Amino acid sequence: MTIWQTIRNNPSVLAWAIIIHVLAFIAIGVSFKSSDPKISTFKKEKVIEAIAVDESKIQEEINKLKKADKRKKRDQKRLQDKAKKAKKDRKKEERKLQAIKKKQKEQEVINKKKSIKENKRLAEIERKQKETQNELNKLEKQQQEKKALLEKEEKDRQEKIAEKKRASEKRKREEHENAEIEKYRYLINNKVSRNWIYLDSYGKGLVCIIEIRLLPSGDVLSANVIQSSGNIAFDRSAELAAMRASPFPVPKSTDLFQRKFRKMNVKFNPTK
């Protein structure tokens, strides 16, 4: 029997052959594409097969094919099963995933709830801590204030003592100064009086004030009427007396001179 007879007798063989070939191709498609040597090997085999064909062999081949078919069916089934199983598994997996997700969500909600609570708790703690800190700060501040107050009181006390000392020194200084002022007041009075030439006949009850400006040497810089008696002769006599009395006796202390003697008033009042 030739192959063609076989095919003619059993056209399905060809169909099978084609299917097998196709399947083979499909089965090794990947390697065929990727490895040229495999293809060449496969071609060789086919050539040899064609040469050595016989009935048994065909039978065998048919069996083989049948077997292959069976195997193929089995494989197909297995594949289908596998696919089914895979599908099932996927579904199962999906369900599982969903369950997990759900669980996760739930967990998240729980977590969220938990975290809010936790935050609250933490905030409370923090607040409490802050309160405590404030309390502490307050205490510290109070202590510091107390300390400052004490220090201040001490300082005040010291200052009071110093002030008393200063006051007493100042009093002493002032007493000394007043004595000096009185001394020079007397000396100036004496000198101006000696230099004052006037006449009763100028008028009665005449009083005038002369403003005197002195140099530190006591020399009269200026003598001007700042309050007139109303009688020119009297005013002039007073001005002249001040000018004639130049230099005025003045204290050596430049400070006292500056404060008291640099500018002074001399009042001429013979009515007294």
Place this chain on the structure above:
Amino acid sequence: MLRKSILILFSWLLVNSLAHAILTIEITSGSEGAQPIAIVPFQWVGKGTRPASLKNIIAADLQRSGQFSPLPNKDLISQPHQGTEVKYKTWRALNVGYLVVGKIQVMADDSYQIQFQLLDVFKGRQLAGYSIRSLNSGLRRTAHHISDIIYKTITGEEGAFNTHISYITVTKDKQNKKRYQLAIADADGYNEKIIYSSSQPLMSPSWSPDGTRLAYVSFLNGRPEIYVQNIFSAKKEKLVSFKGLNNAPRWSPDGKHLALTLSKDGNPEIYIMNINSRKLTRITRSYAIDTEPEWLPGGKGLIFTSDRGGSPQLYEVKLNRNKPIGRAQRLTFEGNYNSRASVSNDGRYIAMVHRTQGKFRIAVLERETKHFNVLTNGNLDESPSFAPNGRMIIYATEEKFRGILSVVSVDGRARQRLSFKQGDVREPVWSPYKINK
């Protein structure tokens, strides 16, 4: 805390006020005296003989006022003639407050250009400076004018140097007969002019307030009658000639009336006469002698001499439109003789003849204070008359049995005898400020 800050504030204020309180020294006494003044003889610029010394005239004027004490020439340390030449420091050493310098320039027409400066020695500056043109004959008057300027600059009051006096002189002529003369002269007695001469006694001259006329008493008709004479034209008229005495005329401040003494009703009494209408108003009514009326400023009253109290004393009667108000009040109580009142221009002083220890002297009563001050020391001082500024009094006195005139300051500190070459001089009266011509 508050209390403390108040305390601090208070003490600060106290310290502050003390620091700013100006030291005041009170002078209650000095030396009574006239102001020293240095008058340098004026420089003579030009040819010709030097006329009267301006310096001497001015110095005498100022001295006479009692307010100034001019330095004698020998004390003048240098003789500057203008302010720029003055070394003030050296004059200060003399303690003299005022310095007068000047020069006389002879002009082409023989008149003079006189420059002078009054300087404040201690302040080192000019107080007054003038250039005055003067006629040869007017040099003395110019000097008096300068005296007035100096006086006014330093005292603030009018001087009375450039004024006149009138008086009566008695001389003897070749037949040894007495001649009575009415004279006017400068206030220092120079430039005498006789405006009326008579063989019969003349008395009691009185200036009209405008200085153009004199009223006086003449015995020309054998009894005292009152005449008025223009001093420039010499024209005179008999004004009052009642029977009895017509005495002691005194011109009223308004120039329209005369106060006078008349005995037409038997007893000497004071009257006021309206010069225009000749209408009389009788002022006094007493059995005693009332005479020598003197007007108070503004015609507000009369002061007169009366012996109604037993001895001659001064009395005052108030007037309202020349009519007496109320009784006359006695003014003088010192001693037993006070007469012949002269009132200062401001009414502050009354000068009078006062008898003390048998001697007649010039005394002054300060009306407000009642201070009574005897100013002179002669034996027979009489007829006091105030200068128009009330600062000096001219009076008659006796020297070697001859009447002369003297001027005393109102405080009695300065007395100056006026020089008269001849005759017996009596009854001086000081003119008002201006003699209008």
